[in-house]
Amino acid sequence: MSEHTQAAHQRDESVDLAVYVGLLILTVVTVAASWFHLGKIFAVATAVVIAATKASLIGLYFMDLRGERPLMHAILWSGIVLVGILLVGLIPDLALKW
């Protein structure tokens, strides 16, 4: 069995539990942050940053990206970069409307 396969199948359950508790805490933080009137840009930025942190925890620990081959990271990042280009491409249009 390959090193990557073995690592994925032998899980540290205490780490998984800690990540799960961390995700629940970040959910509470997400809701609490919405109670403050941060202004529209900060409200979106806060929501996206907390969601990205939660997604990173799920990706790194639950989806085992920590010990994964570089090819899987390349596939994932190509998607993130393409969505990022789409978002950046929308900025000029939004800037004209503000």
Place this chain on the structure above:
Amino acid sequence: MQAVLANENGWTEEDAGKVGVWLFLLSEILLFGALLASYLSTRLGNPDCALGVTAWPEAGHGAAVALAALNTVILLTSSYTMVRSIGRAGRGDRAGFRKNLMATVALGAAFLVVKSVEYTGKVHHGLYPGSELALANQGLSIFLSYYYGMTILHMVHVVVGMAWNGTLLYASSSAAMPSMARKSEFAGLYWHFVDVVWVFLFPLLYLI
């Protein structure tokens, strides 16, 4: 123990399968990423549907946020039971694997039940595309189209994930555990992705 064949670079059949699952997830990232980008640009840029101008009307919004938060907890818990089932499968613990996978499927069903309760409340308050309320408010109509489009698409993914996990559960009564460990890892990648999508949808649809 089942022999696992690897090529000269150490790549196994499982590694190749994972590449396939990740390529599929790439297409899903682009699908949901494009929808979220379109939604955010509409909320931020369209004067009829901008933040602070139109989002959810007050009626029933508190209950909807509580239900959506509950669904977040349900999906996060289902991701946790999914990793537990994969861990148990890796150790050859068939009973532990089946118990945790069953919990994952049950939590997926719970998500759908809570979502239908939330949809019922929204319809009761006239919050659906084509309602009198939506027709009188163009911004709300646009917002509701995004809301239902993205949440229903996400629900379809939950149903597909439940079907995938349910199939594994059915097969696991007699299948060899090393094979179940490999297959559950593929299903787990998809299930966690469905969770990640909801992690973004929850604050962006309900809290801004």
